[in-house]
Amino acid sequence: MRIPIDSQSFVFRFRTYVMLIEQPPFIYRMFFPGGYWRIPVDGEKVVYLTFDDGPVPEITTWVLDVLDKYKIKATFFCVGDNVRKHPEIYKDILDRGHKVGNHTYNHLQGVRSWSGRYVENTKKASEYINSDLFRPPHGHMRIPQFLRLRKHYKIILWDVVTRDYSKYMTPHSVLKNVQKYTRNGSVIVFHDSLKAERNMKEALPKAIEWLLEQGYSFRTIPSLRK
Numbered sequence: 001m002r003i004p005i006d007s008q009s010f011v012f013r014f015r016t017y018v019m020l021i022e023q024p025p026f027i028y029r030m031f032f033p034g035g036y037w038r039i040p041v042d043g044e045k046v047v048y049l050t051f052d053d054g055p056v057p058e059i060t061t062w063v064l065d066v067l068d069k070y071k072i073k074a075t076f077f078c079v080g081d082n083v084r085k086h087p088e089i090y091k092d093i094l095d096r097g098h099k100v101g102n103h104t105y106n107h108l109q110g111v112r113s114w115s116g117r118y119v120e121n122t123k124k125a126s127e128y129i130n131s132d133l134f135r136p137p138h139g140h141m142r143i144p145q146f147l148r149l150r151k152h153y154k155i156i157l158w159d160v161v162t163r164d165y166s167k168y169m170t171p172h173s174v175l176k177n178v179q180k181y182t183r184n185g186s187v188i189v190f191h192d193s194l195k196a197e198r199n200m201k202e203a204l205p206k207a208i209e210w211l212l213e214q215g216y217s218f219r220t221i222p223s224l225r226k
């Protein structure tokens, strides 16, 4: 006798799990002692806009034009190989008064990379990116990587990740993330990447306008050297 089986019941549907929710919990922050997630300033409402994964033609320049329009300065965590390919855009970021940080040379995932290779890759990026700020791609790294890089860099994580890169997000939900999670001193992550283009281009100007309405001023991430 054949037993009818609903094959669907045997199918495990894997979802892409978000490794970090929009606002990383305290317990996660404890893994990176001395890492920067939020930089509040007493008596002021400040936020720190950051852009990861560029420089990329069109997209980074578009972001720079938006920031100019609102007279805002931000911090760009650049991928070394992208700077090698687009040095003129990297120069433009600096010429327009923004700050830059190191985001490794090949956008390596810390937990999937041997620590020596990870540190070497970051060092290679430093030949192109002059900064003592470092942000680990994907927001994770092994403890030895963290401890070694911490000697030379200020490790910048984040307080609000907009998830603009996600195909499951809409420009509206990206904006909502900013509105829901931003507080004094929040380090906010957007991406100047092709993946984020659809959401970021629509959400960024709206997010800036909302933050201005809330009375926030915008700062760049202070470096070790100031």
Ligand SMILES: [Zn+2]
Residues within 6 Å of the ligand: 052, 053, 103, 107, 136, 137, 138
């Ligand atoms: Zn990244």
